Amino acid sequence: MFYNESQRELPESLASARDDFERIVADEQYHEDALELVQSQLELPEDVVAIKRRSQRFFASLGSRKTFEEHFAQIACLDALVCK
Numbered sequence: 001m002f003y004n005e006s007q008r009e010l011p012e013s014l015a016s017a018r019d020d021f022e023r024i025v026a027d028e029q030y031h032e033d034a035l036e037l038v039q040s041q042l043e044l045p046e047d048v049v050a051i052k053r054r055s056q057r058f059f060a061s062l063g064s065r066k067t068f069e070e071h072f073a074q075i076a077c078l079d080a081l082v083c084k
Helices: 002-007 017-040 048-062 068-083
Strands: none
Touching: 002 017, 048 068
16 A cells, blocks of 8 residues: 555655655565565464455455545554554
8 A cells, every 4th residue: 555655646745755655665565574484484274265365355445445544544543453
């Protein structure tokens, strides 16, 4: 999501946000690589297909936002909950 937003044409008043998005993308890639390393060392659960389907539905539902602001609020809330 942050990558897509970093590629979007932004109004001049939000031009500095592009740099912020690019930093977030790099940080998220680092986290993704770390999680893949951990996952490669774990045994796959028997219901991995069902887990992946639930995950896909969940993330697809995040994309069904009404506004740009609501979408970012959902992402911030999800991030805060995962960190907690």
